[in-house]
Amino acid sequence: MSFWQIILLSMPKLLSGLTVTLYMTVFAASVGLFFGIVLCLGRVYGNKFARLLSSGFIELIRGTPMLVQLFILYYGLPVYGIRLTPLVAALIGFSINSAAYQAEYLRGSIQSIGTGQMKAALSIGMKKWQAVRCIILPQALRRVIPAWTNEFIYLLKYTSMAYIIGAPEMMAQAKFIASRNFEFFKVYLLTAAVYLSIVWVLSFVFSHLEKRLRIPGMVVTER
Amino acid sequence: MIQVVLKIEDLKKNYGKAEILKGISLEVKKGETKVIIGPSGTGKSTLLACVNRLVEPDHGRVLLEGEEITSRNAHKMRQKIGYVFQDFNLFNHLTALDNVRIGLIKVQKLSKEEATQIALEQLSKVGLSEKASLYPSQLSGGQKQRVAIARALAMRPKLMLFDEPTSALDPELIGEVLSVMIDLARSGMTMLVVTHELGFARTVADEIIFMENGLIVEQGPPALIFSNPQKDRTRQFLRKLTELYGEERIK
Amino acid sequence: MVINSLPVLLKGTLVTVELTILGLGLGFLIAVPVSFAQVYGGRVARLICSLYERTFRSIPLLVLLMLVFYGLPQIGIRFAPFVSCVLGLGIRSSAYQSQIFRGAILSVGKGQTLAALSIGMTPFESFRYIVFPQALRFSLAPWTNEFTIVLKDSSMAYALGVVELLRQGSYIISTTYEPMVIFLTCAAIYLLMTLSANKLMGYVEKKLQIPGFETKEVSH
Numbered sequence: 001m002s003f004w005q006i007i008l009l010s011m012p013k014l015l016s017g018l019t020v021t022l023y024m025t026v027f028a029a030s031v032g033l034f035f036g037i038v039l040c041l042g043r044v045y046g047n048k049f050a051r052l053l054s055s056g057f058i059e060l061i062r063g064t065p066m067l068v069q070l071f072i073l074y075y076g077l078p079v080y081g082i083r084l085t086p087l088v089a090a091l092i093g094f095s096i097n098s099a100a101y102q103a104e105y106l107r108g109s110i111q112s113i114g115t116g117q118m119k120a121a122l123s124i125g126m127k128k129w130q131a132v133r134c135i136i137l138p139q140a141l142r143r144v145i146p147a148w149t150n151e152f153i154y155l156l157k158y159t160s161m162a163y164i165i166g167a168p169e170m171m172a173q174a175k176f177i178a179s180r181n182f183e184f185f186k187v188y189l190l191t192a193a194v195y196l197s198i199v200w201v202l203s204f205v206f207s208h209l210e211k212r213l214r215i216p217g218m219v220v221t222e223r
Numbered sequence: 224m225i226q227v228v229l230k231i232e233d234l235k236k237n238y239g240k241a242e243i244l245k246g247i248s249l250e251v252k253k254g255e256t257k258v259i260i261g262p263s264g265t266g267k268s269t270l271l272a273c274v275n276r277l278v279e280p281d282h283g284r285v286l287l288e289g290e291e292i293t294s295r296n297a298h299k300m301r302q303k304i305g306y307v308f309q310d311f312n313l314f315n316h317l318t319a320l321d322n323v324r325i326g327l328i329k330v331q332k333l334s335k336e337e338a339t340q341i342a343l344e345q346l347s348k349v350g351l352s353e354k355a356s357l358y359p360s361q362l363s364g365g366q367k368q369r370v371a372i373a374r375a376l377a378m379r380p381k382l383m384l385f386d387e388p389t390s391a392l393d394p395e396l397i398g399e400v401l402s403v404m405i406d407l408a409r410s411g412m413t414m415l416v417v418t419h420e421l422g423f424a425r426t427v428a429d430e431i432i433f434m435e436n437g438l439i440v441e442q443g444p445p446a447l448i449f450s451n452p453q454k455d456r457t458r459q460f461l462r463k464l465t466e467l468y469g470e471e472r473i474k
Numbered sequence: 475m476v477i478n479s480l481p482v483l484l485k486g487t488l489v490t491v492e493l494t495i496l497g498l499g500l501g502f503l504i505a506v507p508v509s510f511a512q513v514y515g516g517r518v519a520r521l522i523c524s525l526y527e528r529t530f531r532s533i534p535l536l537v538l539l540m541l542v543f544y545g546l547p548q549i550g551i552r553f554a555p556f557v558s559c560v561l562g563l564g565i566r567s568s569a570y571q572s573q574i575f576r577g578a579i580l581s582v583g584k585g586q587t588l589a590a591l592s593i594g595m596t597p598f599e600s601f602r603y604i605v606f607p608q609a610l611r612f613s614l615a616p617w618t619n620e621f622t623i624v625l626k627d628s629s630m631a632y633a634l635g636v637v638e639l640l641r642q643g644s645y646i647i648s649t650t651y652e653p654m655v656i657f658l659t660c661a662a663i664y665l666l667m668t669l670s671a672n673k674l675m676g677y678v679e680k681k682l683q684i685p686g687f688e689t690k691e692v693s694h
């Protein structure tokens with residue numbers, strides 16, 4: 001088969017896989033954003049118990065492979081009668097994983113702000129959590145944007161792992177197509193090209209957005 | 224009757240084994256300006272930070288208008304104490320106006336209109352009305368510090384604490400900040416100032432306090448301290464300061 | 475249960491470690507010239523190398539593995555699963571490592587090289603004695619991070635049937651039906667390895683520390 005035929009034949013399936021890939025990425029990044037903020041605040045500003053809990057959780061997740069986490073959710077949980085579909089297991093796994101990484105990015109961002117901002121907020125009579133909400137977080141969240149867009153792109157690439165537990169994302173579709181027409185090389189090359197273009201487009205869009213969200217003097221260095 | 228605004232009683236603070244404050248007591252009466260001088264690393268800044276509980280003291284009491292400041296009521300008492308930092312600490316993500324306004328809105332719960340009015344008033348007092356919409360990074364060091372003073376004043380404090388407010392400034396920018404502080408002192412604000420600016424001290428201070436190694440070595444009216452200090456250490460320090468900083472900037 | 479499975483799991487761990495070290499080593503060998511070309515090379519070399527870097531940072535590892543193991547044989551290039559994994563891990567890691575080295579060299583700053591040249595050093599000497607020692611320290615933290623990434627991502631070799639830690643785990647599960655216990659044990663082994671890698675590198679970093687020369691960076 002020529003390359004054009006391959007493209008014509010496999011694109012519809014690949015694109016339907018891509019929608020699942022994007023869906024998983026956006027879902028996990030959003031849920032991860034919420035829990036990432038919670039984990040980070042727990043680790044930085046929480047009491048002893050909250051600090052221990054959040055940092056333990058974060059280190060546990062960041063210290064183990066995502067695939068093992070997926071296996072525990074998908075193959076391990078049924079032992080306790082909790083049966084998840086591949087897609088749900090993947091969504092939960094990616095969200096948890098992303099939360100841990102996003103928490104660490106945000107923590108780095110908070111640490112880069114310095115203690116002076118907190119002191120100044122307290123000195124005008126703010127309470128600790130008020131200072132966190134009104135002074136620290138607005139700055140930290142802006143600074144963390146480049147790291148988070150990075151995380152989004154990481155996540156997009158890592159969702160291909162969901163194929164191993166059988167979620168119908170793009171990688172799985174590629175495998176399916178290739179095992180039908182035996183054109184492994186061309187189909188996987190095409191898949192790689194699709195990932196490549198999505199990642200490049202996203203990087204371009206994100207860096208554009210970052211420039212527009214910039215506040216004078218709050219320049220964030222890109223990694 | 225002269226009212227005592229700030230009363231510090233036997234304040235002590237250790238960091239690990241290092242004794243930073245070894246029992247400091249002092250009083251500032253209404254309308255007075257007291258200036259603390261002394262070598263760096265002798266606890267002057269820690270003393271100020273202990274007053275508004277940014278640092279928790281190990282021993283002793285701090286009273287504002289007779290009411291003790293504790294870690295429990297700290298955030299309420301801090302509203303009555305303006306604090307000016309050495310490195311400004313303006314909120315980086317807010318304009319000059321918002322920096323001055325945020326405490327009024329979030330802490331004192333004033334309406335936006337009211338807060339804006341007060342904030343603009345304070346900014347004009349420090350001569351920065353036109354800079355209201357600029358972000359901290361767009362301001363010079365002297366302008367930043369004046370915004371920081373306006374931010375503190377907007378809360379209508381009973382007492383202003385200044386922690387080396389001109390130490391981080393380029394020499395040519397120090398004057399504009401000092402003149403704001405002098406105006407403030409003359410308008411009857413109660414002030415406790417840590418500084419190396421002897422000219423400022425001579426001009427407006429009611430009392431100079433010389434601190435070293437966590438203790439008050441000597442205190443008295445500027446005329447006495449500058450012309451005829453009783454302790455050798457004070458004399459040595461003043462001589463060194465004049466060598467370092469040259470002649471006084473404010474005559 | 476856990477204890478019985480440990481010998482087998484440790485055999486898998488050995489394969490995981492091999493994958494990691496070989497992948498990381500291959501990545502290093504490619505990354506050094508690529509990053510050099512990007513900093514010191516001519517326009518064409520810079521363009522090619524940054525295209526290389528961006529391409530292999532953008533393709534998911536799993537796709538790369540599939541391409542190497544299932545795709546390449548169709549154009550006559552055949553690799554064993556283990557070798558395919560080392561290649562995939564190595565090529566992808568080379569892209570990230572070259573980014574690390576490039577960033578480290580650039581963050582040393584032009585002034586250092588100028589100062590070195592001004593006291594009469596040759597360009598090579600100025601790199602060897604002035605830029606390199608500083609760049610090494612800058613790259614240590616992100617490189618440790620890359621190490622743990624390769625270690626964790628070597629688990630994807632599972633998909634090609636390489637009998638590494640995770641695959642050994644699932645073999646045990648197919649006879650014992652204890653997926654939770656076994657996978658948690660696998661996770662613990664991985665955790666132990668990443669934590670000790672971080673500890674070790676933290677120690678090295680401390681050893682190499684220069685006062686006032688901070689190399690803080692938040693990394694993935």
